[in-house]
Amino acid sequence: MSAHANTPERALPGLSGSAAKQTRIKGWVWPLQQQIAVMVLAAILVFALVIQLWNYRTFMNTEIERTQEKHLVIAQNVSLSLSRYVTDVARIFAHAAIEVSNNNSEATRDAHLSLLESLNVESMVLLPTFAADTPPPNRLGSDLPLPEQAVLDDLRAGTNTALGGVQISGLQQIGDGKYFILGYELADQRLVIGYLKTDYIKAVQRAIAFGEFGHSAIFDQFGRAIAHPSARVEENMVDASGISAVRRMLNRETGVEMFFSPPMQMDMIAGITFVPETGWPVMVPQPIYELSDAVNGSLSKSYLLAVAMAALLGGAGWAVSRRLARPVRDFTEISRKISDGDYTVNLPDEERSSTEMWQLNESLKTMIHRVRSSDNKLREALRLEEEENKRKSDFLVIAGHELRTPLSGVVGMLTICREQKDDVDRDRYLDVAWSSAKELNALVDHMVDYAEGTTESIRLDPVTFDIDAQMRDMEALYENLAGTAGLEFRRTGLGDGSTLIVSDPARVSQMIAKIMENAIKFTKQGSITLHSEIFQQDDRKWLKVAISDTGIGIDEAQLERIFMPFEQVESSFTRSYRGMGIGLSVAQAIANKFGGRITCASTLHEGTRFEIWTPIELA
């Protein structure tokens, strides 16, 4: 496997990609904000509609109630005025009839005629009795034709007592005019009739006009129009007794009635009553639509209110939907980024648009934190693996080279010997070949040790042995090696007496050897000290072996890396030191197996001190 360039920003396989982006929404889906906006708008519309309907009904009912009062009062006033009028007319008429019948002087006639005329009684006629010898009719005022005999008969048979014995006919067309015929029977059974004009009644009727079509209408006791805003109706004395309202008044009812008016072609509402003395219907009607207008006037104000409210609610809805939709949109954007492998997204510290959003924000933060840390772990693991791979492949390259150096010594010397078999220096060449072969062997041992160390296959065989004796052996070996390298060697601590301990002497020697080789390799001049002692710490007995040199030292940055395998191996042609950089990691692996450790302290250019701590048992 080739070593990859270390690219931390590279998306991890399986975590990258934009599956979310590629998924297309099937069907019709609206953004949240639009949905909320539409819902709020619909709610406002329905709400406003209901309010308006309710308002309309309420306003209308109120208006009708008011109208009932108003219209009825007007009708009653008209009725009162007419009542007063007809009472006066009847009194004066009866009085005049009696006076004139008693004293038919010019003065009496004139006085009473003017009195009658002031009350719109245009003419008074004293009819003779039905006896054959009766004098001719005695007439005051205008010379109007006599009404039909049936009218006269009705008057004579009349039983109305409300007007002091004066009877009043229905409205009659007499000549060009319309008159009520008043009738009063004198004691001598003569009938006095009067022609009552409708001027005053009309004037009263005309005086009532309000709104656009609000008016009054007065009918005679048979339901024929006396005074009516419609000239046609009035002119033709149209019989209105077919109309429900008129029928009620003819039945002497007072109240409010809604009906359809044929002349107006409109639905009307009317206050209805009657003149008690005559039974004349008096009504004060108004088209219902005018009421609606009034209601609509009020309604339009409430419409305005509703619109203002809708605007307010709409604004509030918009704000709420924004408040809702914005964080949702933000979260969506963030989750999209995360699914694209971008964990650098920043969530707001505090999401305050709502409790739910706050909770969502918090859980998202936790999630991102977890994903980010696991992503970092993955990246770190990947990076470490890549580093490890690179180190291994570098190691193979360097190991190949390192093996080839002594090998080329062997091959080179053998080539020399083969080429010229009688060379006088042949033995020397063979010696060099021999030492190169031994160096090669040592390198191979190193690699095997390393492979063993990294595969955790180190086996410990604890036995009882004399650590002092072992230290003496070490001294002998390294004094020689250090001397060859031009270095001074010192041993302190253990090595003078005899101390039996239980441990694995071969592994202890191996650890010391790795570090000692290191010390000799990196020390150009000066000395190397091997110090060992046994002491108690943490309820255990420890063997501490310290190896100090006066070598090149290790700078602080590199200190923590020296136990990593291949660390000495730089893939460059300028390496100053031979070797594969696996000695220290092998030593460390052994120490770990013991349950001990190796520590290192160093000052650059001054020297390095390693300590091997191994737990032991005293025998």
Place this chain on the structure above:
Amino acid sequence: MVSVSNRRNILVVDDDEINRMVVRVLMERRNYRVVEAASGPEALDLVKDETFDVVLMDLSMPGMDGLETTRRIRSDDASNQLPVVALTAHTSHKEQQMCLEAGMNAVLRKPFDSEQVDRLLGLLDHTAKGPDA
């Protein structure tokens, strides 16, 4: 082949004493005068003072490696035509490429035998005299 009167000068640059020894013995047997240098700077000094027919250059050396030493030899007008042969245990294609890019003329792989040395020397002899012969 090479005549006695025309004894050639060869410079061996290698930090490993054994390697230098191998080259020296083999070359002296082939009637070359062998000068040894244990490092790049040492080699550069020698190239300035003496005329060599060929330089055998180890690549891995502490301080200044073979590539850098070759580049410096090439940057000097006096020695920019001097044949330089890489002496290396690094055998990958990439490393051979680096050697040629640094201005080396050929690569002799370690470990080498008599035949490889002869072939290389023949090649150099031919190249040196080629155009004039």
